[in-house]
Amino acid sequence: xEQKPTSTILKGASKGDRKCQELLYRQFxxxxxxxxxxxxxxxxxxxxxxxxxxxxxxxxxxxxxPESSFxxxxxxxxxxxxxxxxxxxxxxxxxxxxxxKDPPFLQHDALDELSYQEIIGLIQNxxxxxxxxxxLYVIEGFTHEEIAGILHISxxxxxxxxxxxRAKLKNLLTRNHEEGATRxx
Amino acid sequence: MSDEELDEFFTRKTQNPEIPFxxxxxxxxxxxxxxxxxxxxGRSRTGGISPWPLLLGLMLLTGGILIWTYWGxxxxxxxxxxxxxxxxxxxxxPLNEGASSQVQENAHASTPSSGGGLLDGFSxxxxxxxxxxxGGGHKGMIxxxxxxxxxxxxxxxxxxxxxxxxxxxxxxxxIPDLETLFVRNLPSSSGKTEKIHLVPGRNxxxxxxxxERTEDxxxxxxxxxxVSLIVAPDVSALRIKDIVGLGNSVGLNLEYFILxxxxxxxxxxxxxxxxxxxxxxxxxxxxxxxxxxxDCWMLDLPLNxxxxxxxxxxxxxxxxxxxxxxxxxxELYDLEYTSSSGKPYARRLEVNHGKRxxxxxxxxxxxxxxxxxxxxxxxVEPYLKLxxxxxxxxxxxxxxxxxxxxxxxxx
Numbered sequence: 046x047e048q049k050p051t052s053t054i055l056k057g058a059s060k061g062d063r064k065c066q067e068l069l070y071r072q073f074x075x076x077x078x079x080x081x082x083x084x085x086x087x088x089x090x091x092x093x094x095x096x097x098x099x100x101x102x103x104x105x106x107x108x109x110x111p112e113s114s115f116x117x118x119x120x121x122x123x124x125x126x127x128x129x130x131x132x133x134x135x136x137x138x139x140x141x142x143x144x145x146k147d148p149p150f151l152q153h154d155a156l157d158e159l160s161y162q163e164i165i166g167l168i169q170n171x172x173x174x175x176x177x178x179x180x181l182y183v184i185e186g187f188t189h190e191e192i193a194g195i196l197h198i199s200x201x202x203x204x205x206x207x208x209x210x211r212a213k214l215k216n217l218l219t220r221n222h223e224e225g226a227t228r229x230x
Numbered sequence: 231m232s233d234e235e236l237d238e239f240f241t242r243k244t245q246n247p248e249i250p251f252x253x254x255x256x257x258x259x260x261x262x263x264x265x266x267x268x269x270x271x272g273r274s275r276t277g278g279i280s281p282w283p284l285l286l287g288l289m290l291l292t293g294g295i296l297i298w299t300y301w302g303x304x305x306x307x308x309x310x311x312x313x314x315x316x317x318x319x320x321x322x323x324p325l326n327e328g329a330s331s332q333v334q335e336n337a338h339a340s341t342p343s344s345g346g347g348l349l350d351g352f353s354x355x356x357x358x359x360x361x362x363x364x365g366g367g368h369k370g371m372i373x374x375x376x377x378x379x380x381x382x383x384x385x386x387x388x389x390x391x392x393x394x395x396x397x398x399x400x401x402x403x404x405i406p407d408l409e410t411l412f413v414r415n416l417p418s419s420s421g422k423t424e425k426i427h428l429v430p431g432r433n434x435x436x437x438x439x440x441x442e443r444t445e446d447x448x449x450x451x452x453x454x455x456x457v458s459l460i461v462a463p464d465v466s467a468l469r470i471k472d473i474v475g476l477g478n479s480v481g482l483n484l485e486y487f488i489l490x491x492x493x494x495x496x497x498x499x500x501x502x503x504x505x506x507x508x509x510x511x512x513x514x515x516x517x518x519x520x521x522x523x524x525d526c527w528m529l530d531l532p533l534n535x536x537x538x539x540x541x542x543x544x545x546x547x548x549x550x551x552x553x554x555x556x557x558x559x560x561e562l563y564d565l566e567y568t569s570s571s572g573k574p575y576a577r578r579l580e581v582n583h584g585k586r587x588x589x590x591x592x593x594x595x596x597x598x599x600x601x602x603x604x605x606x607x608x609x610v611e612p613y614l615k616l617x618x619x620x621x622x623x624x625x626x627x628x629x630x631x632x633x634x635x636x637x638x639x640x641x
Contacts, residue, residue, distance in 0.1 A: 063260070063263070066263065067256060067260075070256055070259060071251050071256070074249070074251045074252075074255070074256075075247070075248065075249040075250070075251065078249045079244065079246075079247050079249055082249075083244060092252075092255050092258060095255070096255070096258055096259045096262055099259055100259075100262060100263070103263065108508075121566070125564075125566065129578070132578065159243065161243065161244070161247040161248075164240065164243040164244060165244070168240070168244075179240075183237045183240055183241060184240070184241055184244060194577060195577055197577075211233055211236055211237075214236060214240070215231055215236060218231065218236075219231075
């Protein structure tokens with residue numbers, strides 16, 4: 046069911062009432078983190094992006110139309126904030142694009158038994174550019190042309206980054222599955 | 231595993247997770263909220279600061295100046311008198327306690343003199359002389375109390391055509407017993423200088439005051455220049471409800487009087503404007519744009535004609551109209567789009583040394599000027615800037631309103 050903040054919370058948050066802001070934060074914390082964790086490499090980074098997003102929410106809450114979905118509006122803010130975060134960090138991460146991080150340890154070898162944390166760990170293991178394109182294309186549903194416009198990259202780069210992201214994820218999942226099978230043998 | 235299977239797997243697994251609330255994260259958020267100047271994503275925006283307290287302060291400042299203008303001056307003058315008069319033995323009645331003499335600036339005024347003071351007697355004698363010289367009608371020029379001195383109405387300010395030395399003042403300078411308690415020079419917008427003299431009465435008689443106006447040769451010509459240092463807080467938006475932050479301008483204005491009450495003004499201001507626009511109000515940089523937040527830095531080159539409509543000795547009201555040219559220096563936009571799949575995304579656009587809009591903005595303003603000294607004045611001028619064309623890279627018809635605060639030097 047669609048989560049919606051009450052009008053009391055919205056009015057209070059609009060006036061800067063700290064208690065109402067906290068209630069709104071608590072109510073949409075989980076949803077916000079689920080978006081931010083996918084775009085960032087660590088939980089700390091995700092909290093930073095989430096809080097930047099909530100700051101935008103609190104500053105612009107008067108522009109929210111109570112008739113429309115709050116989660117859609119909030120998600121839009123979080124994606125924009127994540128993209129800004131990407132743009133801020135992409136130059137610093139460029140040299141480390143091909144840096145191979147240690148693959149996350151997966152407790153379950155069967156794909157369907159993987160927990161949410163393990164799935165997020167796989168996505169977070171991707172380099173920043175791969176991760177961002179993967180999220181925008183696979184999870185958010187943008188086209189390559191749109192992603193190219195958003196991230197200021199060519200369509201070819203967007204496609205290439207998606208291809209590499211998928212390859213890397215497949216590799217991680219397959220390796221995990223094979224290691225699991227070996228352990229069982 | 232195919233690409234489609236992989237995509238479906240990650241999409242399904244990342245939907246609606248249960249992520250428990252962490253109090254420590256709210257504490258971080260709370261500390262962030264308690265830093266009001268901290269922008270999001272490290273970008274400090276003035277949008278977080280409400281412009282209304284500053285505008286309210288500006289209104290209070292304007293109100294204060296008005297009060298000072300219309301009610302401050304008489305109190306100030308009588309205050310000086312009250313301070314000076316008791317030190318004089320021959321000044322038994324401080325003027326602010328009901329001295330009956332009145333200042334009559336107009337030597338042709340018809341108010342009868344009414345007093346037993348030294349100059350009252352003289353005034354009566356001189357009345358006859360003046361009347362005979364001028365053909366009658368002059369009944370004395372000194373009568374009344376200084377505490378009743380008000381900013382005279384315009385119709386009572388008919389000055390003598392030539393440099394005026396009133397008969398009373400001439401006598402005052404000749405009579406050794408007549409001691410001037412104070413003389414105050416007041417610059418006048420009419421190009422004359424007004425001197426207010428206060429002299430004590432003799433042997434218990436009342437103190438009297440009179441004024442003298444002389445032509446100020448330096449100010450009689452039309453070719454007068456002034457330069458103003460200007461600061462101006464303002465707000466910019468496409469609609470009033472979209473106002474999000476406070477902009478500002480700082481610069482110089484050069485004024486040239488082509489007529490005594492009409493001047494030509496040219497200036498150069500470095501301006502910062504911040505705004506936000508919802509979808510559908512602008513031409514749009516790309517299709518599908520749903521919102522834009524913009525910060526613009528520009529050179530504003532106004533060229534205005536100013537008419538000084540209401541003039542008194544210490545203050546003037548004026549109206550001004552003209553055009554401005556905007557030369558864009560830097561533009562920073564956050565553009566938000568809705569994609570074809572209905573998902574939102576953002577794009578940041580930065581333009582340096584972009585478009586130039588020559589005479590593309592109409593300026594309208596109403597101003598108040600308060601004379602501080604003969605050469606220095608302070609101005610407050612609420613204004614409205616209306617574009618005739620789209621401004622900047624986004625091509626928005628951005629309206630601005632604010633108040634110029636100017637420190638003016640005349641020469």
